[in-house]
Amino acid sequence: MKPLFLIIAYLVAVTLPLILSRSIGGPPRPFHQELASGLGILAFSMVLMEFVLSGRFKSISNGVGMDVTMRFHQVMARTALSFALLHPFLYQGTPPGGQRPWDPTRQLTITTDFSNLSTGIAAYLLLPSLVLLAIGRTQLDYKYETWRRIHGVGALLIALLLLHHTVYAGRYGSQPVMTGLWVAMTGVAVGSLLYVYLLVPFLDKARPWRVATVVQLTPKQWELSVKPDGHSGLDYRAGQFVWLNVGQGSFSMKENPFSICSAPGAGSKISFMIKELGDFTRTIGQIKAGTVAYLDGPYGNLSIDGRTEPGVALIAGGVGLASLLGILRQMRLAGDPRKVKLIYGNRVVDQIAYREELGAEGVFYVLSEPPETWHGETGFIDAALMDRVFSAEELSEWVFVMCGPGIMMDIVEDHLIERGTPSHRILSERFDYD
Ligand SMILES: Cc1cc2nc3c(=O)[nH]c(=O)nc-3n(C[C@H](O)[C@H](O)[C@H](O)COP(=O)(O)OP(=O)(O)OC[C@H]3O[C@@H](n4cnc5c(N)ncnc54)[C@H](O)[C@@H]3O)c2cc1C
Incomplete structure (x- = not known):
C-alpha cells in the first residue's frame, strides 16, 4: 500500500472515536474538561492502533518499510503515553461524585466510582512501565523472546483495562454507539495479536522448510540455506527478509528476522547470511542439514524492482x-x-x-x-x-x-x-x- 494511503488510514482510525464522540456527545463542558476527555480518547485509540503497527502486516511494512513502521510505532507509543498522562489532571476543578439523575451526561461531574476508575488507574501505571521497558530493553538483561512476551501480554492487558475504563467511567464511551466502536477497535487490536501468534504460525505449519546447508563464511558469519519441503517455496523480491524459525515448532516465539541473500531467480532454495550475535545466531554452526524450519514472510521494501534509475x-x-x-x-x-x-x-x-x-x-x-x-x-x-x-x-x-x-x-x-x-x-x- 502507498505511504499516503497508510497515513490517511491511520489518521482516520485514530481520530474516528474522537470525531464520533464529539458528534454524539451531549452538552459541551468547559474546554479543559473536553480536552481531558479528548486526550484520553486519542490515547486509547492510539494504543489500539499500536497493535496493528507492530503486527506483521505485509500491506503496511512492505509499503513503507519495517524501519519506518517500527519507528512510527515507537513515536506513537510515546505520544499516546503523554496524552494518557495528562488526561486525569485536566479534569481538575470538575466536581467528583457518582452519577446524578439530574446530570445523565456527566456535564457537571466526573465519576468517583472506584471500580470504574481502578481499571484506568491500573492502565495509567502499566502504560509508562511498558513504554519505559521498551525504551530500556537493550540495557535490561532480558532474553529478546522474554521481552517480546512481556510486551505483548502487557499491551493486551492495558487495552482491556482501558476498554473497561472508557466504557464505564467515560462520559462519551458509555454511549451505546461509542461502546460498540471501542469494542470493535479493541477486537481488531486483539485480532492482530491472534493473527501474528496463532493464524500465521498455523498457516506456516503447512509449509515447512528443511535446512539444506550450513557454511562458515568467516570466523563469525555463516550461510544457512533452506529448501521447501513439499511446497513451491516463497515468492519474494531481492532485498526482502523473513522471520526465520529453525528447529522449533511453528508456534514458537523463537524466530528472528533475516534478510534473504539468495536471488529470487535462482530457484526455490533460500539462503541467509547470518552473523553471530546472541542466543540463536551463536548456534548456527551446530544446525544439522534436514532440520525443520519455518519462514514467515516476505517482508520489507528494500527492493529495486521496477525502478527506472540508470x-x-x-x-x-x-x-x-x-x-x-x-x-x-x-x-x-x-x-x-x-x-x-x-x-x-x-x-x-x-x-x-x-x-x-x-x-x-x-x-x-x-x-x-x-x-x-x-x-x-x-x-x-x-x-x-x-x-x-x-x-x-x-x-x-x-x-x-x-x-x-x-x-x-x-x-x-x-x-x-x-x-x-x-x-x-x-x-x-x-x-x-x-
Ligand atoms: C529486518 C531485519 C533484517 C535482518 N537481517 C539480518 C541478516 O540478514 N543477517 C544477520 O546476521 N542479522 C540480521 N538481522 C539481525 C538479526 O535479526 C539479529 O541479529 C538476531 O535476531 C539476533 O538473534 P539472537 O537470538 O542471536 O540474539 P539475541 O541476543 O536474542 O538478540 C540480539 C538483538 O537482536 C534483535 N532481535 C533478536 N530477536 C529478534 C526478533 N525476533 N525480532 C526482531 N529483532 C530481534 C534484538 O534487537 C536483540 O536485542 C536483521 C534484523 C532485522 C530487523
Missing part, C-alpha cells in the same frame, strides 16, 4: 551485505542492464564474506583496520569515500541502497542529501529497531 549503488557495512547481496545476485543472474557499484565495509580482512563471488569489478572493499598488504580502500564509509566512488552525475541519478550499522547509514544518508540525491532514491534497512 544505476544502482549498494552500500553495505558488515553483515548488512546480506540484503544487498540478494539484489546484486539477482541483477547479475538476470543480466540487468543497469550499472551497479558496491561499497562493502568491514573492520578486518577476515570479515569479508563472499569475496570470490563478489569479485573486483565495481566492488569497493573498505577496511578500517587493514593489514599492511591491503590495496583497497581504508577507513570508514564516509563522505570522502562516497565522493571518490561516485561521480556527481551518479550521485544525483542513481538509486542508493544501504544496510549496515546505524552510524554508517546516517553518515551516508546525510551526505547523499547534501549532494542533492532526492530522498526517494535512498533506500535503507536497519537490522535493529532502536
